[in-house]
Amino acid sequence: MKPTLTSLYQPRSVAIIGASRSPQKVGHQLLKNLLADGFSGPVYPVNPQAHRLLDLPCYPTVTALPRVPDLAVIATPAPLVLPILTEATAIGIPSAVIISAGFAEANLAGQTRQRELVTFLKTAAINVLGPNSLGVLNPDHHLNAAFGPPLPPSGPVWLISQSGALITSVFDWAKATGVGFTAAFSLGNRVDVNENHLLSLAARDHRTRVIAVYLESLSQPTTFFAQASTITPHKPIILLKGGQSPQGYQASASHTAALASNPVLLQAFAQQTQVILADTIETWLSGIHLATLYPKIKGLNLGLVTNAGGPAVVAADHAATQHLSLPSFSSQTVRRLHRLGVTVVHNPLDVLGDAPPSLIAEATKIGLADPAIDQLLTIITPQTMTQPIRTARLLSQLKVKKPFLVSFMGGTQMAGAISLCRRQKLPHFDYPHDALKALSVLAHYHQGRSLTLPFPSPHGSHLSPAKRPPLPHEPAALNLETAFSLLQAYGFILPKYRLIDHLEALPETLNLVGRPAVMKSAALALAHKRAVGAIALDLMTTSHARQAFRRLSKFHPQVLVQQTIHAPLELLLGARRDPDFGPFVVVGLGGSYANQFPNRTYLFSPVSVMAVRRILASSALMPFFRQAHLNLNHLVQAILKLQTLLLDYPAIADLEINPLMGTPAKLYAVDVKLNLTLSEAV
């Protein structure tokens, strides 16, 4: 049984093990940081070679401590870590941070050392962050148990990072922008405490309003997203994921020894659970910044105010690509702007190059007051009359509740205005694109967060075991007949078909399925049937069918004879288990374009009917569904049936219906591929 994690970031007392007198050493800097940032509880340096360190009594070992501290910070050479941790556990220290490097990230010996640590921690009653961690910080608690920068200001952001170096960079950025933190954790090599434990802590920490996460790999993606789905309706989780590309992953592997996971699935899972996935460091930081300033964003309607036509036109373009609307100003706003002397009123509102600071500020104020506007960006270029600093001062004095951003676009003349914005906590962006991207990310999160449905959803729908067709004991014994009967048992509609293994059955079979018929090899695992000639179409006569049978039976003794289905849309409906992301259903375009079309929609299981509807509604496949007049209810039902099938049969590794032919009246499962997991096959 692990002690509570609160001791990790709200300890009442801290021991620094490996504390040192040499200023170059990590063990010295840790002690210095802790004291310099004013930790108020007892601090115990541990070092057998010293009696006093930085004016504190020093202890030779953990067991020699006068009291059991809440937190042990370990910065000794790597080989000493496990023995120390064993002692620490024995005396009942509830939490430890291992700063020491020299584990899995280093070399073979380090990997062995890390395995021993993991084995020990399986049963040990202690929480461990690290090894190879920068540390843990909690400004409200004056806790700087880290080998890095001074404490950042206190504020609403909870930061979890798999890169320690990124934390120092974020803190330096935060100092310039005024963003504050509840806590920050450097995960290191994650032998014990991982992002999921810390996410769950963040959910319960009432001061935390924004959760920022940098990860190169997810410890247990399904746990992460399951937790996220219950947090995102209340607090945004803004995730930056490194190692998404093969070369980024390679870079990450050499750095954190983490495994790659599928970036497409990650993105889909984030979408299903409303986790904000930032695609650049800049969007991540801007998203964090704006989320701390604006806990609510009402909608997607943007106002633009500017003294420069060109940049406003470009900004309007970016608003469009970011799915923000530019509504017209209300008639009252138009009247107020006219009274101000602005004769041509549009959104973007161009107050023209000769506008003095007061006009820019007044126009901005009027625009922000318009009920049609949810958020506003003012773009200023350095024209003759502009006076950037005065403009920045007036803008920063506006009383604003809606998201309000500024962009002083230029260089030397704008530097003073930009500094002033920073000091006054008015969010400034060098260019409109970055501003609108960050705004859009958050505005869309606020649109969607009330619709987030908990994952996993309560999943009551199972087929009674008696009605489930049995799977063969050997994966090799699997055949098309079994696959088809599975689909039928779960309510899929199949075209009329017969499986035959001798020529004589042909005439009767053709009569039964109807002409023209389709014939295919019944080889279940045969991919690209069309390309290799394992399909014959438009068969009307028995003699053509005979020729086809002879050809097809070379692939597999059984041949499938099937009714021809014409449909305006060929879909792919698949069910799979991903080693990282668990079971899911995937919908995409089927037929010959299946592999080229990047637009697929993923539904991680178990997913509720409500969630399926919501996810399909925002799917990139919607135009295809609409054009084919597909009945969306049929597709929703098909997805749920396939999900039930997948969850009922743990032995199924993947199953792919392709094509699933979509007509306005029905969906036909025309062909299927099926693979069993080797371990689970019964």
Place this chain on the structure above:
Amino acid sequence: MKPTLTSLYQPRSVAIIGASRSPQKVGHQLLKNLLADGFSGPVYPVNPQAHRLLDLPCYPTVTALPRVPDLAVIATPAPLVLPILTEATAIGIPSAVIISAGFAEANLAGQTRQRELVTFLKTAAINVLGPNSLGVLNPDHHLNAAFGPPLPPSGPVWLISQSGALITSVFDWAKATGVGFTAAFSLGNRVDVNENHLLSLAARDHRTRVIAVYLESLSQPTTFFAQASTITPHKPIILLKGGQSPQGYQASASHTAALASNPVLLQAFAQQTQVILADTIETWLSGIHLATLYPKIKGLNLGLVTNAGGPAVVAADHAATQHLSLPSFSSQTVRRLHRLGVTVVHNPLDVLGDAPPSLIAEATKIGLADPAIDQLLTIITPQTMTQPIRTARLLSQLKVKKPFLVSFMGGTQMAGAISLCRRQKLPHFDYPHDALKALSVLAHYHQGRSLTLPFPSPHGSHLSPAKRPPLPHEPAALNLETAFSLLQAYGFILPKYRLIDHLEALPETLNLVGRPAVMKSAALALAHKRAVGAIALDLMTTSHARQAFRRLSKFHPQVLVQQTIHAPLELLLGARRDPDFGPFVVVGLGGSYANQFPNRTYLFSPVSVMAVRRILASSALMPFFRQAHLNLNHLVQAILKLQTLLLDYPAIADLEINPLMGTPAKLYAVDVKLNLTLSEAV
């Protein structure tokens, strides 16, 4: 006959018409700017109310001037502009810039005024920039004939902008980054001189190495891209196009009264002619900046050096999405880095958080010297040992020819280092994403520029008029028979077909085209035939065919009976005339996915066989072609045939072969739509 344009930006003497003594007036600021920036030739203020202005003798009218100036800068109220211009032309002034506003951008009266100006300029022997222009600037010539900021430094950039406000913003940015200019032109309302005239000047200006263009509309897109295709092999043209989205266009229309053009076609035309199309102001400016620093970029191989693992992993991800490679360092580089004390050598190269400035700089130097590396980005985060300013100093002292960028990622601790980089002209980016995007844009331009083929290409291929099937005199008389015979005359392969208008012809026709047959309505303009039921497939028996005939003849008396073609790929091959971009051929996916799949490839005509090959090779459709084992030569030939047809028949507005069925052996033109232009129909 217009005088030479040189007088517009290299005048020997300048008259300021509407010069004023009141410091608030544009006419005062123009005169002041011209004098303050040291224009060395004679300057003539013109104002009937003054005798002297800023210590210069002032003249009552243009006709009273002691000499004919090369350039007249006009800043009078709008109604006076045309009379003054008439006088200026009469005395032989070769060029004028109209600063005055109050034309088409203002109101109805202004629109009338602008029409009168255009009519006058059709025959007048004078070049006019504007009206509503900020002016023209030429630092080498000490010419600041603009109502804006002081002259920027001299340098290699030629700037053409449809937004005056953007120019002042760009100059302020340039001051901070050290970018210099050969000339800058504010286009204004373009009654006469437009971007094409200025592009042609830039091509001949030997000091100009980089051409930067901001446009909200293109005066004559085909002229622009035709000129561009001869310039881009020598000098990059970096274009920012405002008004790409409907809402951006609307913003632009109220600002420059310009017409929208198709953004997809614009992008395709830019690609065909190697014009760099920037998608944000930031990429535009960064591209300009790097292009001035690095006239050559050898390849796409990127080196990354960092003191922070996380940001390097994210940067590696961005490199991948920007199509930059991260090659391994050569063995010599690895040895040199080992000698430096860096034990783990990968690309990205992580010198770890405790690296002092000298180590970061040395590792960077070694990385840049590696022949496998074409360009390098060093990312620095503020770790305990970093000393940002010292690191920046050492990095800026490296002797570098390859593109070398830095990113000091943080906030307050990094400000000094960033300033130092700016002073030392070492390109700095706040985040790796922006750096890599700008690098990638330029590196890809350098990869492609030697392959740019002149547009329009010499087009020798015509069908002799005798062999061209005639088009009907009335568009309404056009039918499928004519469309098919056109395709056949130009060498397209059609499935066997017959057009019938009575039931009795069916049995013989079925025998002729073969069974199963396809029947379709012959209505040429009928869209979505499949959706409305105007197609019958798999017809084997005469009785089924009869039923189909009865149904289909309701759409149109003629019914098409056609051989069934099966092919792994259905394409769309279209030919069109765009009012802006002229004739072009388009290739896309056909059949039911035609309207959804966004990836189409455009070839602006006349295009050479070489250019078709090059453009297809980089087409997003290549995976489809490959999967279907399409013979690319067949497609190249089909594109050229369709282009010849389009150019031979100016009466054709658009023609679309859909589907064009692609098999490894042949391409079949299965169905076709054809529309004539109303004006050109013969």
